[in-house]
Each structure stands twice: as structure tokens, then as C-alpha cells.
Amino acid sequence: MKTQLSGLITGVSALAIASAAAAQAAPAATPELSEVVVTGTLLRGVAPSGSEVVAVGRQEILATGATSTAQLLATVPQAASFNTRPIVSATGSTQLTVNRPNLRNLPGASGGGSSTLVLVDGHRLPGMGIRQTVPDPDAIAPGAIDRVEIVLDGGSSLYGADAVGGVINFITRKRFDGVEAKGSYGFGDDYQSANTSLTVGKTWESASAFVSYDYAWHDSLYGRDRDYVRRLDYRTGLPLDLTCAPGNVSIGASVYALPGLTLGSANRCDLSDNRTFYPSEKRHSVFGGFTFAPAGPITFDLRGFYTHRVNDGDGGPLTATATIAPINPFVPGFTPNPFYRSTGDANAFQAQSVSMDFSSILGAHSKQRTQLDTWGVTPSITADLGGGWQLRWLGNYGRGRTKVANERLDDGAISNLVLTGNLDPYNLSNPANAAVLPLVTNFLDYGLSHNELINSRLVLDGSLLTLPGGDLKVAAGVEYIHEKYESQINGTVAASAVGALPVASANRNVSAVFGEVQVPVVGDGNRSGGLYSLSLSASARYDHYSDFGGTFNPKFGLTYEPVEWVKLRGTWGKSFQAPSLADGAGAAPPTIFAFPFILFANPAVGSTPGQAQIFLGGGGTDLKPQKSTTWSAGFEVKPPVVDGLKISVNYYNIKFKNLIDIPPVFNPAVFYSLFTGNYIMNPTIAQVQALAAQAPGGLAMVSPFTVVPGQVYSIADGRRTNLAAVDTDGLDLSVTYQRDTGFGSIYANVGGNYVLNRKEQSVATAPTVNTVRNQSRFQLSSTLGMVVGALRAQATLNHLGGWDVAPLVSNLNQGRIKSFNVVNAFVQYDVSGQGMLKGLSLTFNVDNVFDKDPPGYNGVINSLDGYAVTSIGRVVQFGINKKF
Numbered sequence: 001m002k003t004q005l006s007g008l009i010t011g012v013s014a015l016a017i018a019s020a021a022a023a024q025a026a027p028a029a030t031p032e033l034s035e036v037v038v039t040g041t042l043l044r045g046v047a048p049s050g051s052e053v054v055a056v057g058r059q060e061i062l063a064t065g066a067t068s069t070a071q072l073l074a075t076v077p078q079a080a081s082f083n084t085r086p087i088v089s090a091t092g093s094t095q096l097t098v099n100r101p102n103l104r105n106l107p108g109a110s111g112g113g114s115s116t117l118v119l120v121d122g123h124r125l126p127g128m129g130i131r132q133t134v135p136d137p138d139a140i141a142p143g144a145i146d147r148v149e150i151v152l153d154g155g156s157s158l159y160g161a162d163a164v165g166g167v168i169n170f171i172t173r174k175r176f177d178g179v180e181a182k183g184s185y186g187f188g189d190d191y192q193s194a195n196t197s198l199t200v201g202k203t204w205e206s207a208s209a210f211v212s213y214d215y216a217w218h219d220s221l222y223g224r225d226r227d228y229v230r231r232l233d234y235r236t237g238l239p240l241d242l243t244c245a246p247g248n249v250s251i252g253a254s255v256y257a258l259p260g261l262t263l264g265s266a267n268r269c270d271l272s273d274n275r276t277f278y279p280s281e282k283r284h285s286v287f288g289g290f291t292f293a294p295a296g297p298i299t300f301d302l303r304g305f306y307t308h309r310v311n312d313g314d315g316g317p318l319t320a321t322a323t324i325a326p327i328n329p330f331v332p333g334f335t336p337n338p339f340y341r342s343t344g345d346a347n348a349f350q351a352q353s354v355s356m357d358f359s360s361i362l363g364a365h366s367k368q369r370t371q372l373d374t375w376g377v378t379p380s381i382t383a384d385l386g387g388g389w390q391l392r393w394l395g396n397y398g399r400g401r402t403k404v405a406n407e408r409l410d411d412g413a414i415s416n417l418v419l420t421g422n423l424d425p426y427n428l429s430n431p432a433n434a435a436v437l438p439l440v441t442n443f444l445d446y447g448l449s450h451n452e453l454i455n456s457r458l459v460l461d462g463s464l465l466t467l468p469g470g471d472l473k474v475a476a477g478v479e480y481i482h483e484k485y486e487s488q489i490n491g492t493v494a495a496s497a498v499g500a501l502p503v504a505s506a507n508r509n510v511s512a513v514f515g516e517v518q519v520p521v522v523g524d525g526n527r528s529g530g531l532y533s534l535s536l537s538a539s540a541r542y543d544h545y546s547d548f549g550g551t552f553n554p555k556f557g558l559t560y561e562p563v564e565w566v567k568l569r570g571t572w573g574k575s576f577q578a579p580s581l582a583d584g585a586g587a588a589p590p591t592i593f594a595f596p597f598i599l600f601a602n603p604a605v606g607s608t609p610g611q612a613q614i615f616l617g618g619g620g621t622d623l624k625p626q627k628s629t630t631w632s633a634g635f636e637v638k639p640p641v642v643d644g645l646k647i648s649v650n651y652y653n654i655k656f657k658n659l660i661d662i663p664p665v666f667n668p669a670v671f672y673s674l675f676t677g678n679y680i681m682n683p684t685i686a687q688v689q690a691l692a693a694q695a696p697g698g699l700a701m702v703s704p705f706t707v708v709p710g711q712v713y714s715i716a717d718g719r720r721t722n723l724a725a726v727d728t729d730g731l732d733l734s735v736t737y738q739r740d741t742g743f744g745s746i747y748a749n750v751g752g753n754y755v756l757n758r759k760e761q762s763v764a765t766a767p768t769v770n771t772v773r774n775q776s777r778f779q780l781s782s783t784l785g786m787v788v789g790a791l792r793a794q795a796t797l798n799h800l801g802g803w804d805v806a807p808l809v810s811n812l813n814q815g816r817i818k819s820f821n822v823v824n825a826f827v828q829y830d831v832s833g834q835g836m837l838k839g840l841s842l843t844f845n846v847d848n849v850f851d852k853d854p855p856g857y858n859g860v861i862n863s864l865d866g867y868a869v870t871s872i873g874r875v876v877q878f879g880i881n882k883k884f
Helices: 002-025 058-064 069-073 411-419 495-500 668-674 685-692 698-705
Strands: 053-057 116-120 145-151 166-172 178-188 191-203 207-218 248-251 254-257 276-278 280-292 298-314 319-324 352-357 367-386 389-408 443-467 470-494 504-522 533-545 549-563 566-577 591-595 612-617 626-637 645-657 679-681 712-717 725-740 744-761 778-788 791-800 820-830 840-847 856-861 864-867 875-883
Touching: 053 058, 058 069, 058 145, 058 820, 058 840, 069 145, 191 875, 319 411, 411 591, 411 698, 443 495, 443 504, 470 495, 470 591, 591 698, 612 685, 612 698, 685 698, 685 712
Parallel strands: 116 166, 612 712
Antiparallel strands: 053 145, 145 166, 178 191, 178 875, 191 207, 207 280, 248 254, 248 352, 280 298, 298 367, 319 352, 367 389, 389 443, 443 470, 470 504, 504 533, 533 549, 549 566, 566 626, 591 612, 626 645, 645 725, 679 712, 725 744, 744 778, 778 791, 791 820, 820 840, 840 875, 856 864
């Protein structure tokens, strides 16, 4: 089947070129603007039946003040990032390195793919990321975007993989004539940002070309810059961390402060103070386009982009924890450890866990850098074949490169040196340490990846016949996709050994055929009372993957208008998300993560000081695609008694299964209760070695913890796998109103999402639990504005609903995180005049007008310290736009 599909695609591509050549030789005709193809359909000039398309135009984009596409998407209530400040956090090569769009807040955030499809002018973007192959939406600068179309519905029947939660299509400028310069400067407490762009274009009678350059920068924010970023023991109000300068010694529940081993007076510190929670960013973007439309049926279009983005963070002082015993366990007999200090009390001559801060010898800062480079070219040829038929060929080639390099220590080597008496953990400045410190410093948490995309798509559409209700339109197409992913990942590696890391790779080929039909049952020629219009649509696509086989996904839609001002709609369909190439073991080989401390404890099993936790990470084997069944129903009303008012409500239901993710090792309550086959508590040395032997270099990583029994608290298999299912449903709401007045106009927009249910099943044998209250279930954005002559002013309220958390002693029995309400303001003034004043526009944005702190949490949520929403406080931004 694969060979047949590939041959079919090659043959039809050749037909497209031949048709284009024949059409070009035909008699010249006056060029006309082709009908627009809306996201969610292959058919020109019609909206997708049954589906709702959310559009964000240039004016709305300008009003957000967004300097990145991720910030722009955070203004959409259906996005998981809504009302937050998205940022690529340089926290580690195994972490997320791309601002992954996620409509409907679907699960699988730790997987390598995305359940939301991102397109630019209908083209896919190359993948990015270290353990991801997710397109980077920030590759396209906001200045190049004409509008954004979002289909809040499954789209695999047309686009293939990843369109489970919906489709986001960034539509760029098509024609531009002249010069446009933009600049903005923003500031807040301890924060600055700048953005500049320049667009130059020329339009001729039959061609147009433009190029746009964009530069964006903002500085970093440390935990000390925001009082809501903190790591505290909320029971006492004291800082949480013990890896301070000077450090501490722990024996059971007893803590001794260094340097004098003073019992009961621990040296406590807040490590988040000297770490960046919002790293700095620099981004250079270039986007260009060329369109050639001579007098004839052929149009050629070429788009290209390049983006270079660097995020720099500060991990603060490098820290470590190691166990020291009175004797050297590696030498038979009683060989005392020369650095061991006795506490001189009931804990004398017990093994000790020593917490260390290396700032006294390495400084108070550690560099964290994430660098992303991506580029692509997307040629297309459109041939009008006559009789309303059109043939479109879309080509696509792109590459992405991601690199993460974070300074760190070799924890395993430190543990080994302390145990063998070769490193003094109590006094790191001890001259005796000088000889061994080079063995544990100048290491990196490192990852490097390359992604490649080759894509060719051919679509034929037109009117097959004319019915009383209108033209019956059909479309059919074929597509070929080639993906390649290469990675060099080794967790902790000496900086000098980075170049010698082995390269793991994976690739796949996808061949597809697809089609769509839209039937206007009732329309202009046969409408009657109570039956103003009725349109039915059907689409289907078959994809064949070289690595896991075929998948067929249909979709059906209906739009019914009983009267001109009422529209009823509904859809049903199937979608899928293919395992990303970064999810499989081929490109993500097993990796051992050895922590010389307890990272995530089993609530039912106690620990002893100095015990380690060991995890096996990496890609999974025999992964299946994630699949979903989605249906929706809604209505749209434009009441004639209120001119300018439109109300839309849509119900959606998504059943998602075979989720690709890592077992929830970061959620101890779930992991230890439901994933009993994935871990062993208090393992034997043989069990530790058996787990480690599955990863290259794994035995060396665990060697410091396999000297004496009992050094390891737990081992766990956290490789990616297909988990169970999530069923979610909810409501989308949209209300828009615009009215002309004697002084100009007024307008109001309300958009929101309310999650009714979210039922999750972690594994097939586990019960189904409704977790809807454990996430923000209500998100709302409402805008009120007016236009008075050349002045536009508006205010927007963004509401992120609160959610429940488990009340624990450690979080003072807090059971809920409060909602987060932010008001943003925007003012634009278009200067009238001649000369330098002509085409001049001034803008003023204030994000978070009332400087609201994000909702607090008396604990730590994943990597966030003491708060539950990414926010940087009030930011004021001035902008100037000039067209020449």
C-alpha cells in the first residue's frame, strides 16, 4: 500500500506540473483574486460545515502588544497557556524547550509531540526541541502575521496527525507595497523589553515581493525580583532549602548547621532567590514572500523564514548532597574516612547527609542556555483549470536545531569522592579538595537535536455539479511527508566530551490520500419557511506511516439555518496524534537519572538520610498512535433587533486514548498507587544494576550508590509509553457587538471556555476519575472599547478560574488555588498629517494594569516555586509604527 501511495503522489505531482505548463500556454486572461481557502476545509470560498473558526485579525494582534507568537496565543481562552506569560525555560535538556501550543489543555505535556496542529499559510513547520518534535510557533514573528485562524475541532481528516485539539493556522501577508517600521519598548519592576521590525515590499501589476525583519529582546527575572516566587516551609515560614553556604548535615530528622555542626540551628536559604524563573530572550526573525501572477491561470508563490532564538537563564549556585560515613566502604576492613566529623552526641559515628553550596569556589551563578534555530521555504503553484476547478501544489522544506547547555556538577562523582574520603564536603574551600574538584566541575546538562521536514501536497477542488441549493463542491488530494530527527543527549556530561556524544536518529515517511465533499441541500434556489439553508459535508483521510502502519480518519459536518439570523451546526470525527520521533527508543535511547537525594517520596514508605532515587528515562518501544473521537454541536445567533450583535455557543466532546506520556513520576500519589509495576522500593544492589544496565553508561551512573545495601530509596521506569484515556467536554462562548455612534463606534467582545467534565484513567486497570476540579475549568476574556476619530481605546479583562489542590499538612491544608484576574489596556492614535506624520501611529499597552500577583500556593507545583501561574506583573509598553 505504501508503494502504491508513493507512486500515486509522484504521478499526481507530475500531472500538476504538466497542467500548470499547459495552462501557462493558454491564452492570457486578466488575473483575478482566487477565492480564499479557510482553515478547516479544502474548498475555496466556503466555511467548514459544522465547525467554528476563531479568527484573530491584525488589529486584535496589535492590541495585545505581543512580541512573540506564544504571547499572542496566550490571549486565546481555549489555549492552555491563557492568561500566563509563556517562556522557554532553560532548565534542562530533558525539559520542554518549545512553547508548545495546546488547545483544550489536552494531556501529554511530557510527550514529544503535540495534540494541536500548527500551520503557517497551510504548511507544516519543522519540528523543534530536544525531547520534542513540536513546531515552534515563535518562529513566525507577529509582524509578519496578517491574521490567525483557529479551528476548535479535530482536523485529522484533512491535515493528518496532531489535529486532535484543533488547528492553528498563521496567515501571513500576501502583498505589501512600501516600507513599514515598528518599534516598542516595555518596562516593569526590574524588567525591560524591546521589539523592532522593518518590512519592505514592492507590488507590481503581476508580482509582489516583501521581506520583514523582526528583533525582540527582554531581560531576565530572578526569584528575588518577585515576592510571590519563593521556596518556603509554610508550616514554619522558614526557607525550604538546606543546600546553602555554609551547608548542613542531616542524620534522620536531626539537622546540624555547618561549620560547627550546631544541632537545631540549620542554615536555611531560598534557592529560588538567585535563580531566574523568567530567563532572558533574544530573537532574530526574517520572513519573506514572493508572488508571481502573470496574466493567465498560473500563480507562483514562495515563502521563506529564518529564526534564531536564545534564552539565557541563571541556575544560581551549584549545589549537591552527598553521604559521608565514618569508614570508607570501598576498602575492606576498618579504614576511617579522613574528613568525617562526629557530631559528639547520640548520632556520633552515624552516616551523614551533607548539603553543599559550591558558590565559595565556583561563584554564585551557573549558566543555562537554550538556543533554537529554524528555517524553511514553502513554494506553491496554483493553476486555475477552468470551469471553477483549481489545482494547488504546496511544497515544504524546513530544518530545526535545538541546543541546551546548562552548567552543573557531576553528582555521582561527588558522592563517590565523598564516600571514599577524597573530598571534604564540610569545607569545600579546603586545599585538599583542589586536586579532585576538576573531576566534578565543568559539567553540562546537555542536549542537541536536529529536525528535518520534507512535505509535498497536491489538492484539486472545484464544483462537481449545481444543485438547487448551490454548487456541490469536492476536493481531493495526496500528500507525502518525510521527517527526520537526530539527537545527542546524555544528561550530565563533561563539557570537553560533548562533541564525542553518540548520535541517535529516527526517521519516517508518510503517504496520504484525502478528500472532501460539501453538499448544499438547501440554499438560494430552494429555501422556504423554517429552512433557510442546510449544508452537509464529509471528509476522510488515510495515512500510511513507515513505522507503525495505517490510520483512517473520517469527519462529518452539518450547518442548518432555519432563518437567516440563526445558525445551528454540528460535527463528528476521528483524529489521531502519531508518536513523535522523539518519543521512540531509536532517537531517545534509555537514560539513567541518579539523584543523591529523595526527589519524589512514596507517601507510604519512609526514607533515611543520604538515600538516592534512580529513574530510567528515554523513549518507548512499540508505541501506538494516540486516537480521539470528537463531536461538537452549537449555534450562532445574529438577532435582527440588535444590529451588530453576534452570539455563539458550542459544545464539544473529546474522547482521547492511548496517550503517549511518561508515567507520572512527578505525582507521587498517583504514581506509587497506580503504577506499581514501574518501581521498586528499597531495591537490592542487583536490582539497581539491572535497571541501570538498560541504559548506555548507566552502570557508571549508579556505581556510587551500589557500594553497600540500602543506599537507594527507589528505582523507577519512567520511559515514555502509551497510557490510558481522557474524556473531556465543555462549552465555548463568543459574544461580539459593534455599533456606530455619533462620535465613532463602540465594540465589545467576550470569549470563553468552560470545561464541564474531565475524566482521566491513568492505566487500563485503574478507575476513571473526574479531575475537572483539579484544573482551571473556566477561562474568559472580555474586551470593551471605542473608536473616536483617530483614537482607539480598549480594556480587556482576562479571567483564569481557580482549581482544587490536595490539602496537606505541608501546604497548611490549602485546598484551592484562587482565580487570577488581570486587566490589560490598549490605546492607539493614528496621527493625521503629511510628510513624516503621514502613516504614523502611536500605541500604548499596559498589561496587568493593577499589578496583580498570581494566585499563591503553599508549596511547590512542579518546577514553579510557590505560585501556580507564570506572571511577571505589570508591564507598560510604548510603540510607534510608521509607514512610508
